[in-house]
Amino acid sequence: DARVTQTPRDKVTEMGQEVTMRCQPILGHNTVFWYRQTMMQGLELLAYFRNRAPLDDSGMPKDRFSAEMPDATLATLKIQPSEPRDSAVYFCASGPGTANTGELFFGEGSRLTVL
Amino acid sequence: RKEVEQDPGPFNVPEGATVAFNCTYSNSASQSFFWYRQDCRKEPKLLMSVYSSGNEDGRFTAQLNRASQYISLLIRDSKLSDSATYLCVVSTGGYNKLIFGAGTRLAVHP
Numbered sequence: 001d002a003r004v005t006q007t008p009r010d011k012v013t014e015m016g017q018e019v020t021m022r023c024q025p026i027l028g029h030n031t032v033f034w035y036r037q038t039m040m041q042g043l044e045l046l047a048y049f050r051n052r053a054p055l056d057d058s059g060m061p062k063d064r065f066s067a068e069m070p071d072a073t074l075a076t077l078k079i080q081p082s083e084p085r086d087s088a089v090y091f092c093a094s095g096p097g098t099a100n101t102g103e104l105f106f107g108e109g110s111r112l113t114v115l
Numbered sequence: 116r117k118e119v120e121q122d123p124g125p126f127n128v129p130e131g132a133t134v135a136f137n138c139t140y141s142n143s144a145s146q147s148f149f150w151y152r153q154d155c156r157k158e159p160k161l162l163m164s165v166y167s168s169g170n171e172d173g174r175f176t177a178q179l180n181r182a183s184q185y186i187s188l189l190i191r192d193s194k195l196s197d198s199a200t201y202l203c204v205v206s207t208g209g210y211n212k213l214i215f216g217a218g219t220r221l222a223v224h225p
Contacts, residue, residue: 035215042217043159043202056212091158104213106158 002026006092006107014115018080021110023092024073031095032075033104034060034067038088046090049075082114118142119216121203127222132193136219138186138203147206148179150188152199153218159202162188193223 005024013019025032033048047057047067057067064083069075079086089111093104121138128134140148148165163170165177165186176189186203203216 033213043215045212045214048212103161106160108158 002105004092004094004105004107006090006110008110009108010111010113012113012115013082015083016081017114018078019082019086019112019114020079021077021090021092021112023075023077023094023107025075025092025094026105027073029094029096029105030072032069033093033095034075034077035091035093035106036088037091037109043091046077079112082112084114087112087114116141117217118207118214119203119205121216121219123217123219125220125222127224128193130193130195130223130225132223133189133191134193134221135190136188136201136203136221138188138216138219140184140186140203140205140214142205142207143184145184145205145207148177148186149204149206149213150175150177150186151202151204151215153202154199159215162201190221193221195223195225197221198223 007022031050034046035043036046037043046060048055049069052069066078089109091106091109093106095104119140126134150162151159152162153159163172163177165179167179169178174191178187200218200220202218205214
């Protein structure tokens with residue numbers, strides 16, 4: 001079964017440390033999304049890419065977050081420096097890019113705890 | 116105001132019950148609508164699309180009211196396995212940019 005793969009699954013770090021989360025989208029999918037989920041806010045869209053180009057990162061705090069797609073098989077989300085309020089589950093999702101089919105395939109998420 | 120609003124619940128219902136969830140969205144230019152399901156500590160997965168004329172998938176019925184900017188999901192004959200969080204999702208623009216509601220939690224008990 002093709003699936004979106006995310007690493008790490010769980011990360012505990014201390015405030016001020018750099019955190020990098022990685023995502024391998026499904027082969028052939030040309031849209032990639034990063035979402036953050038917390039109990040209070042639900043799923044928030046942080047950034048998304050089409051054909052590796054960033055289309056929208058307006059949901060992302062620019063001072064500390066950055067998202068990139070160095071190649072078609074890897075998307076990264078970096079937080080530097082991390083803060084306790086960044087604690088959340090970060091989901092990567094990919095889609096085939098056909099307009100409005102609605103189906104995004106999510107990875108299992110990276111659970112981040114910043115102490 | 117959030118773009119997609121849902122009652123967080125929880126909805127606690129017995130097996131066999133019929134339960135309905137509602138959702139409102141703020142962007143009148145929204146083009147496509149969906150329901151996703153998320154099990155505890157799992158990733159969201161597409162449950163069904165929502166079409167203007169309404170649509171059914173087995174025990175699940177979805178409705179859309181564009182004039183009122185309102186989406187609903189009806190589950191008939193609830194099963195224990197339906198216990199999950201149901202996320203209302205709206206697409207505003209191309210490239211599948213999906214905006215998620217915070218979800219409505221459903222607990223079905225014996």
